[in-house]
Amino acid sequence: MSYFSEIYHGIKTLLTGMSVTGKYFLNARKGAITQQYPDNRDTLKMFDRFRGEVIMPHNELNEHACDGCQKCEIACPNGTIEIIWDREIDPETGRKSKIIDKFIYHLSMCTMCGLCIDVCPTDAIVWGQNFENSTFDRSSLTRVLNKPGSTQRADARAKE
Amino acid sequence: MFLEITQQIHQWLLSLLPETAVPYVEMVLIAVVYLALFAVLGLFLVLLERRVAAWFQLRIGPNRVGFQGVLQTIADALKLVSKELVGIKKADKFLYNLAPYFVIITSLTALGLFPFSPYFQGFDINIGIFLLIALSSIGVIGILMAGWSSNNKYSLIGAMRSGVQTISYELSIGLSLLTMVLLTGSLQLSEIVEVQKNGWLILQGHIPAFIAFVIFIIAGTAETNRTPFDMVEAESELGAGFHTEYSGMKFAYFFLAEFINMFIICAIATTVFFGAWLSPFGITDSIVWLGPFWFMAKTFVLIFLMMWFRWTFPRLRVDQLLTLEWKYLLPINLVNIVLMAVLVWQNLIIQF
Numbered sequence: 404m405s406y407f408s409e410i411y412h413g414i415k416t417l418l419t420g421m422s423v424t425g426k427y428f429l430n431a432r433k434g435a436i437t438q439q440y441p442d443n444r445d446t447l448k449m450f451d452r453f454r455g456e457v458i459m460p461h462n463e464l465n466e467h468a469c470d471g472c473q474k475c476e477i478a479c480p481n482g483t484i485e486i487i488w489d490r491e492i493d494p495e496t497g498r499k500s501k502i503i504d505k506f507i508y509h510l511s512m513c514t515m516c517g518l519c520i521d522v523c524p525t526d527a528i529v530w531g532q533n534f535e536n537s538t539f540d541r542s543s544l545t546r547v548l549n550k551p552g553s554t555q556r557a558d559a560r561a562k563e
Numbered sequence: 564m565f566l567e568i569t570q571q572i573h574q575w576l577l578s579l580l581p582e583t584a585v586p587y588v589e590m591v592l593i594a595v596v597y598l599a600l601f602a603v604l605g606l607f608l609v610l611l612e613r614r615v616a617a618w619f620q621l622r623i624g625p626n627r628v629g630f631q632g633v634l635q636t637i638a639d640a641l642k643l644v645s646k647e648l649v650g651i652k653k654a655d656k657f658l659y660n661l662a663p664y665f666v667i668i669t670s671l672t673a674l675g676l677f678p679f680s681p682y683f684q685g686f687d688i689n690i691g692i693f694l695l696i697a698l699s700s701i702g703v704i705g706i707l708m709a710g711w712s713s714n715n716k717y718s719l720i721g722a723m724r725s726g727v728q729t730i731s732y733e734l735s736i737g738l739s740l741l742t743m744v745l746l747t748g749s750l751q752l753s754e755i756v757e758v759q760k761n762g763w764l765i766l767q768g769h770i771p772a773f774i775a776f777v778i779f780i781i782a783g784t785a786e787t788n789r790t791p792f793d794m795v796e797a798e799s800e801l802g803a804g805f806h807t808e809y810s811g812m813k814f815a816y817f818f819l820a821e822f823i824n825m826f827i828i829c830a831i832a833t834t835v836f837f838g839a840w841l842s843p844f845g846i847t848d849s850i851v852w853l854g855p856f857w858f859m860a861k862t863f864v865l866i867f868l869m870m871w872f873r874w875t876f877p878r879l880r881v882d883q884l885l886t887l888e889w890k891y892l893l894p895i896n897l898v899n900i901v902l903m904a905v906l907v908w909q910n911l912i913i914q915f
Contacts, residue, residue, distance in 0.1 A: 410891065417876065424619050424875040431618035439623070 449532040454515040457484075457508055458531035459548040466556040467549055469527035471501040475519035483513045503549060510536060511544040569682070597685060601671055604826055605819040606636040611863075612822070612870060619874035646811035651714060654808065658712035663809065663816035665705030670823040673698040677830050678752050680840045680854030691752035692740055695831055696733070699786060702824060703729040706788075706795070706805050709817070713808040721804030724881065725795040728785055731888040732792075735782035738896040742775040742903045743768065743835050746912065756839045761914040763838040769913055771903040776836050778892050778899070780865070783828035784872055785884070787821065791876035792884060829865035830858075837861045 427434075438447060449455065461467050471488040485507040490499050506528075520528055528548070538544060572592070576585045610625070610633065617624025625632035651659070675685030676695055688694055703725055710722020744750060746768050747758045758764070765772045785792035796804030806817045833839060838861075840854030847853045879887065906912060 410895075420875045421871060424871065427621055428615075428618050428871075431621055431623075434621055435623050436621050437623040 449534065451532075453532050453534070454517060454530050455534045456510055456531045456536060457513065457519065457528050457548070459506060459528050461550055461553055462556065465550060465553045467527055467553050468525040468556050468558075469503050469506060469549065470525055470555055471503040472524060474522045474524065475528065478518040478522040480516065480518065481512050481514065483509050484519055485509075502555060506548040508546050508548050509544065510546060511541055593685060597671065597675055601674060601819075601823060605822050606640060608822040608826060608866070609639070609818070610636045611866070615867065615870045616874050619871070640815065643815040644812055648813060649808075649810045651808055653714045655712035655714070658708045659808075660813075662705045662709035662712065663813045663820075665708060666702050666820040667816045667823075669698050669702045669705065670820045670827060673827045674823065676752060677834060677858070678756050678839050679858050680851060681753070681756075682851070683855060684753065687751065687753050689749075689751045692744065692750045692755070692831075692835070695827070696737055696740065699736075699824065699827060699831075700729055700733050702820065705820075709809070710805040713805070715808050717801040717803075718805050718807050721795045721801045721807075725788060725805065727881070728788065728792060728795065728884065731885060732782040732785040732892075735778055735888060735892045735896055736786060738893070738900060739775040739779040739782065740831070740835060742771060742896070742900050745900070745903050745907050746772070752834055752839075755835060756841065759838040759841055760845075763836065763841070765836040767912045767914060768903060768906065771899050771906060772836065774895065774899050775903070776832065778896055779832055779836070780868065782888075782892065783832065784869055785888075787824045787828055787869075789821075789825065789869060790873040791879050793878060794881060794884065825866060825869060826862065829862045829869065832865050833858060833861040837865075 440447065459467050459469060471486055473486050473488070476484045476486050485505075486503055487505040487507065488501050488503050491502050492498070493500055517530070520530060536544070573585070573589070576588055580588060613635070614624040614632070616622075625635040628634040628638050650656070673695055676688070676691055676698075678684040678687070706725045707722045710718040710720075710725070713719070743755075743764055746764055747755045749755060749758070755764075759767070761767070765776055768775070788795040794800075796806070801807070806814055809817060840858045842853065842857050847857075
């Protein structure tokens with residue numbers, strides 16, 4: 404008798420599978436996951452987890468959170484990040500502290516492993532969602548992430 | 564209407580040419596008609612397959628060339644024509660070049676046998692179904708030739724699997740059609756349609772006819788080497804199977820023949836189970852020129868069913884394939900034939 408129950412079971416499971424794909428077929432018009440990229444360029448929003456490039460967010464006062472600790476530079480497995488830094492004397496406390504001059508990021512060498520972002524104590528660098536990174540000139544992939552004339556944010560300085 | 568047109572063309576040719584030459588010219592004309600049908604069907608089926616596959620996978624599919632992608636396959640065909648025919652040094656040149664034509668000619672010949680309408684049938688032979696089964700299994704010789712002559716182990720394995728598959732499933736196709744022949748009492752396709760004027764055979768034969776239809780569609784899917792029975796060209800195991808070494812238009816011939824074979828299997832099912840050009844409940848039987856429309860409509864419903872199979876089920880292993888045929892389909896089929904014979908003997912068939 405197991406012969407017939409196997410046939411019944413087989414047909415039942417096949418029909419279950421067909422009903423699943425049948426529902427997909429009927430919903431394909433509205434539920435299509437395809438992004439028709441160059442057409443929807445204006446409305447396309449990449450998902451939050453997407454690793455496009457490393458960026459350093461600045462607030463409206465042109466301040467960033469990087470205190471130049473260089474942990475990201477050490478963590479990077481292929482030398483993508485170079486930090487040119489300096490020391491300055493804090494006018495309030497009189498202590499010497501590090502400030503960054505240039506945060507240089509070589510996108511052409513980056514493997515998007517995310518170790519720099521994991522290790523950053525002040526969350527100064529985050530993932531950006533931009534993926535249109537191709538250029539005709541390799542040198543334009545080397546970027547300075549801190550904007551000119553930017554300073555360190557006060558709350559990030561207090562964390563030290 | 565078809566009759567009038569053909570009569571007019573016949574008269575016109577008679578007035579133009581000597582009487583002995585007319586039949587030859589007409590043969591060429593009919594061949595051109597069927598070639599055109601073949602080409603259009605092939606291109607359309609490939610496009611349909613790609614769109615339907617996309618919808619089953621929640622994608623959009625080709626929609627760039629022409630309106631909603633209708634010209635996509637024409638663009639593909641042009642590309643394939645323009646491509647180089649790469650030859651292999653150690654291939655068996657004769658068989659290698661012959662194989663694609665073998666495959667495509669058998670499917671083209673089979674196309675000529677279908678009753679698209681009472682007046683639109685290329686060749687109404689009295690052993691129609693028998694010839695169709697024979698033709699649909701000759702195609703496998705072309706596949707075997709292609710696999711053998713390519714001098715490539717993957718091609719050969721693919722071709723051998725195709726042989727195993729066709730030999731096994733040919734039995735099921737033959738027996739399930741034989742079940743229906745018990746009802747019709749004739750192998751001639753026009754006679755089979757004639758019988759169905761009292762109700763399509765799947766209704767006339769009810770339970771055993773339905774079982775026969777299910778078996779036929781399973782075996783037909785296997786016969787055309789489509790997923791879930793596509794071990795012949797299992798991409799993950801064999802590269803592209805028997806046509807690994809083919810390129811350009813020769814590859815396109817295999818590809819087209821595969822799709823036309825799918826059409827042929829569905830057209831056989833339409834003819835034998837669903838009343839060919841007859842309309843449902845006889846609503847438009849008085850309008851003869853709607854025949855091809857009904858034939859195509861039914862066939863495309865069945866083709867959609869086969870595409871549904873293809874994009875739902877995973878591929879079978881070789882031993883599972885043979886188990887399905889020899890342990891399940893064949894015994895059921897044999898019992899089914901006896902059941903149908905009893906039905907016909909006791910006159911339990913349903914007729915309207």
